[in-house]
Amino acid sequence: xxxxxxxxxxxxxxxxxxxxxxxxxxxxxxxxxxxxxxxxxxxxxxxxxxxxxxxxxxxxxxxxxxxxxxxxxxxxxxxxxxxxxxxxxxxxxxxxxxxxxxxxxxxxxxxxxxxxxxxxxxxxxxxxxxxxxxxxxxxxxxxxxxxxxxxxxxxxxxxxxxxxxxxxxxxxxxxxxxxxxxxxxxxxxxxxxxxxxxxxxxxxxxxxxxxxxxxxxxxxxxxxxxxxxxxxxxxxxxxxxxxxxxxxxxxxxxxxxxxxxxxxxxxxxxxxxxxxxxxxxxxxxxxxxxxxxxxxxxxxxxxxxxxxxxxxxxxxxxxxxxxxxxxxxxxxxxxxxxxxxxxxxxxxxxxxxxxxxxxxxxxxxxxxxxxxxxxxxxxxxxxxxxxxxxxxxxxxxxxxxxxxxxxxxxx
Ligand SMILES: Cc1cc2nc3c(=O)[nH]c(=O)nc-3n(C[C@H](O)[C@H](O)[C@H](O)COP(=O)(O)OP(=O)(O)OC[C@H]3O[C@@H](n4cnc5c(N)ncnc54)[C@H](O)[C@@H]3O)c2cc1C
Numbered sequence: 001x002x003x004x005x006x007x008x009x010x011x012x013x014x015x016x017x018x019x020x021x022x023x024x025x026x027x028x029x030x031x032x033x034x035x036x037x038x039x040x041x042x043x044x045x046x047x048x049x050x051x052x053x054x055x056x057x058x059x060x061x062x063x064x065x066x067x068x069x070x071x072x073x074x075x076x077x078x079x080x081x082x083x084x085x086x087x088x089x090x091x092x093x094x095x096x097x098x099x100x101x102x103x104x105x106x107x108x109x110x111x112x113x114x115x116x117x118x119x120x121x122x123x124x125x126x127x128x129x130x131x132x133x134x135x136x137x138x139x140x141x142x143x144x145x146x147x148x149x150x151x152x153x154x155x156x157x158x159x160x161x162x163x164x165x166x167x168x169x170x171x172x173x174x175x176x177x178x179x180x181x182x183x184x185x186x187x188x189x190x191x192x193x194x195x196x197x198x199x200x201x202x203x204x205x206x207x208x209x210x211x212x213x214x215x216x217x218x219x220x221x222x223x224x225x226x227x228x229x230x231x232x233x234x235x236x237x238x239x240x241x242x243x244x245x246x247x248x249x250x251x252x253x254x255x256x257x258x259x260x261x262x263x264x265x266x267x268x269x270x271x272x273x274x275x276x277x278x279x280x281x282x283x284x285x286x287x288x289x290x291x292x293x294x295x296x297x298x299x300x301x302x303x304x305x306x307x308x309x310x311x312x313x314x315x316x317x318x319x320x321x322x323x324x325x326x327x328x329x330x331x332x333x334x335x336x337x338x339x340x341x342x343x344x345x346x347x348x349x350x351x352x353x354x355x356x357x358x359x360x361x362x363x364x365x366x367x368x369x370x371x372x373x374x375x376x377x378x379x380x381x382x383x384x385x386x387x388x389x390x391x392x393x394x395x396x397x398x399x400x401x402x403x404x405x406x407x408x409x410x411x
Contacts, residue, residue, distance in 0.1 A: 004028055004154040006406055007144055008124075009132050009178070011036035012171065013392050014378025014399035015160035016115050017077070019124040020085075021403030024410070027124045028152065030144070032131040032170050036119065039162070039169040040112040043392065044100075048108035050086065051079040051396075052389035053099035062390045064192060064248060064353055065383035069363045070394055077400035079393060089114050100389050135159075135178045137371055156373045156406045160399060163352025163379040165191060175380040176355070183370045185357040191349030192384035193391075194247040195239035196262075199340040202310045206233035209300050210240060214265040217246060219253035228268065238262075238339070241387040244350060251344040260341040267298050267334045276331050283319045283327060291317050291330075298334055307333070351391050355382040365405035366398050375402035 005024055008015045011031030019029040029036075040048055052059070056074050060067035083093050083101060091114035092104040103110045119126060131147035135157065142157040161175030176186045210232040217225040229242030253260050267275055282294065292315035295304035308315040311333060313326050322330075356376050360369050366381075368374040377398035385391045 001151070001153055003141065004152060005410055006156040006158060007142060007152055007154040008158045008160055009135070009144065010159070010161035010171075010175065010378075011126065011128075012039055012160060012162050012169075012378060013037060013115075013395035014162075014380075015158065016119055017396045017399035018158045018160060018375075018377065018403040019119050019126065020115075020122050021077075021400045022124050022407060023122045024407070025123040025125065027154075029119070029124060029126045030130040030132055030146065030152065031126070031128050032147075034128050035112075036116050036126065036128070037112040039166060039171060040115070040392075041108050042166060042169065043108055044102060044389075046108050047102050047106045048111045049387075049389040049392070050093060050101045050103065050111055051082050051393045053079055053095050053101055059385075059390060059393070062388070063383055063385045063394070065358070067385065069358055069383070070397060072364050073366065073397035073401040074393070076404060077397050079389075081400075082393065082396050085118065086111065086114050089118055098388060132161075132174065132178070135182065137182065137374070140373075142374070156375070156409075158375040158377060158399070158402050158406075159380055160377050160395075161380055163355055164189075165349045165352050165379070171379070179356045179376065179380065182368070182374060184360055184368065184376075187354040187357055187382045190248070190251075190353045191344075191346040192248055192351045192353035193244040193387055194251075194349035195234055195345050196237045196243060196247060196250060196341050197343040197345055198237040199342050200310075202306060203233055203238070203339065204235055205306050206303055207235050209233045209303050211266060211300055211303070212268075213242070214268040215242060215246075216263045216265075217250060217253075218261050218263065219256075219258040221259075224253060225249050231264070237342075237345070245386045247344050247349075248353060250341055251346075254341065254344060262339045262341060264337040264339065265335050266337060270335075272331065272335055275335060276327075279327050279331055283322050285319070287319045289319050291315060291319060291322055294319055295330075350387070351379055351384040353382070353384045355380050358382050366402040367405060375405065377402050 006027035008018050008029040011029050091110050093101050094104050134145040136143045142154050144152045162171030164173030214228045227242050231238050231240035292304050305315045311329050366375050378395040
């Protein structure tokens with residue numbers, strides 16, 4: 001039986017980067033799906049937010065449970081490196097708001113296809129449709145048993161099976177079992193970056209609308225978080241970067257059985273006074289504009305009539321027919337639209353925050369401190385980053401560092 005140098009279990013972003021950096025014909029990547037990087041296709045709303053152009057200091061602040069753990073990994077292979085790798089293989093990139101990097105094509109498939117091309121051009125072998133069932137370590141060798149009763153053996157093993165978010169992409173939590181069987185601790189299941197379900201039903205009609213807001217989260221009437229960014233209305237609540245990034249905080253309070261509300265300020269650039277003055281001025285003008293059309297000044301087009309319905313104001317009224325009570329209602333709700341959170345939708349989470357306990361992994365190599373020659377990378381490691389390209393970068397960086405550590409020992 002062939003004894004491989006390294007078996008890489010899982011061909012997502014982290015496993016792919018490990019394979020590329022190993023570049024070794026005695027190493028093989030095993031992936032259960034019929035293609036590598038299936039999850040990449042779902043990232044960034046189908047556009048793939050490849051990475052973030054901020055510096056390392058910003059990165060380490062962008063991970064829950066402390067991002068310093070990834071400093072060595074980021075120093076070894078960072079945003080500029082993945083961009084260079086993709087661009088030199090034909091996938092051009094662009095930088096958008098908040099330093100988010102996307103492919104110029106706006107298609108996640110360009111990123112996936114380019115990464116597949118790079119692995120295919122490397123010496124590392126790839127075996128698809130191979131579902132790993134069991135991993136053991138005996139006599140300094142790893143033995144991996146697969147669905148098709150195939151068995152593989154190796155000296156080194158990289159576990160890159162991801163967490164259990166979006167299980168339809170293949171990442172269904174198998175890695176937790178493998179790591180546990182090998183002696184590791186898995187932290188309490190907790191998802192990160194999840195949308196929330198909202199009690200107020202009228203917002204369900206706003207599905208698909210996105211809007212920039214300043215938000216305040218209150219738990220039992222006490223302010224617990226403030227943030228600014230985009231939200232997107234969904235069929236049963238709200239999502240978008242600023243909601244995803246605060247979902248763990250919201251969940252913390254819901255789990256304590258507290259009442260959680262989110263106040264949205266949809267006119268951040270206006271103070272209450274300034275907005276009131278502006279509305280008074282505009283309403284008093286002899287304009288034949290309807291209030292519905294006028295509100296496009298502050299709200300996305302599709303939102304204004306739903307907003308007015310919610311406030312019980314006839315959306316066909318012309319501006320100078322709006323009375324003071326109605327004007328105040330409009331002002332107050334533009335500045336503070338209150339939504340009640342029913343639930344954090346963990347089943348729809350984008351990443352898993354739990355995983356293999358970090359204390360059991362050496363951050364300088366990503367080798368297990370419990371099992372020699374076992375490396376644990378990507379989302380399988382405890383603690384996720386905020387939305388913005390940080391999680392994919394964590395996967396590339398940890399995958400690359402594990403491969404580098406193994407290569408140094410092989411040479
Ligand atoms: C909808 C969505 C949108 C996202 N958008 C972004 C974004 O725009 N930017 C960003 O930075 N992050 C984003 N993320 C997060 C990002 O996708 C993950 O952090 C990243 O994919 C983790 O990479 P990974 O290699 O650790 O795991 P994964 O990408 O999950 O890959 C794990 C691989 O292991 C395979 N595998 C699992 N078990 C086995 C087994 N038993 N045998 C063989 N193979 C196995 C799986 O099939 C899978 O291919 C998003 C996530 C989701 C769900």
